[in-house]
Amino acid sequence: xxxxxxxxxxxxxxxxxxxxxxxxxxxxxxxxxxxxxxxxxxxxxxxxxxxxxxxxxxxxxxxxxxxxxxxxxxxxxxxxxxxxxxxxxxxxxxxxxxxxxxxxxxxxxxxxxxxxxxxxxxxxxxxxxxxxxxxxxxxxxxxxxxxxxxxxxxxxxxxxxxxxxxxxxxxxxxxxxxxxxxxxxxxxxx
Numbered sequence: 001x002x003x004x005x006x007x008x009x010x011x012x013x014x015x016x017x018x019x020x021x022x023x024x025x026x027x028x029x030x031x032x033x034x035x036x037x038x039x040x041x042x043x044x045x046x047x048x049x050x051x052x053x054x055x056x057x058x059x060x061x062x063x064x065x066x067x068x069x070x071x072x073x074x075x076x077x078x079x080x081x082x083x084x085x086x087x088x089x090x091x092x093x094x095x096x097x098x099x100x101x102x103x104x105x106x107x108x109x110x111x112x113x114x115x116x117x118x119x120x121x122x123x124x125x126x127x128x129x130x131x132x133x134x135x136x137x138x139x140x141x142x143x144x145x146x147x148x149x150x151x152x153x154x155x156x157x158x159x160x161x162x163x164x165x166x167x168x169x170x171x172x173x174x175x176x177x178x179x180x181x182x183x184x185x186x187x188x189x190x
Contacts, residue, residue: 040104040169041093043162047086047111050159054152055079061148068128069121069149078114082159085111089166096173105170108163115160122156125149 058075061067069075085107092104126149 040089040166043166043169044086044089044093046162047082047089047159047166049086050155050162051079051082051086054082054155054159057148057152057155061145061152067125067145067149069118069125069152072121074114074118074121075152078118078156078159081107081111081114085163085166089170092170092173098174101170101173105167105174108167108170112160112163112167115156115163118156119153119160122149122153126153 054075058070058079061075062070062073085104088100088104088107092100126146
């Protein structure tokens with residue numbers, strides 16, 4: 001919890017009074033503690049940007065190349081999942097209500113599964129050629145397709161790591177809030 005120290009000097013008697021201003025609590029203790037850490041907001045923004053970049057590279061890959069990940073449309077549904085989980089994470093960091101934090105936890109778990117599937121499919125694209133073109137066209141196209149799949153693979157690994165980290169933050173916030181509210185009696189300090 002943040003507190004601000006405001007020094008007030010009394011010029012008549014020559015002493016200084018320190019007043020601590022403590023803002024009122026707006027959320028349960030566990031939710032506010034985790035929300036006070038600004039990592040979830042930044043990581044949610046990273047998820048949104050990763051989703052946008054994945055979608056844009058997926059458009060280029062789908063138009064010009066025949067790949068395993070292109071057949072599965074991983075860049076379309078994966079980017080939608082990444083963007084929605086990032087938006088829920090930013091919303092949970094701004095307004096740490098129990099429902100939003102739990103929704104963020106669920107969506108980031110789904111996002112981690114989607115990123116894991118994307119890592120597997122993009123690894124297959126990077127390692128094995130999959131094309132309907134002639135040999136000479138396929139050799140040039142495969143090197144470009146391999147490069148795009150490699151970039152998408154890096155972003156998918158990033159999304160997997162970010163989703164797991166945010167799931168850990170959300171899980172900590174959810175279970176800390178439940179533990180505090182169910183086991184400790186309310187304490188009033190005067």
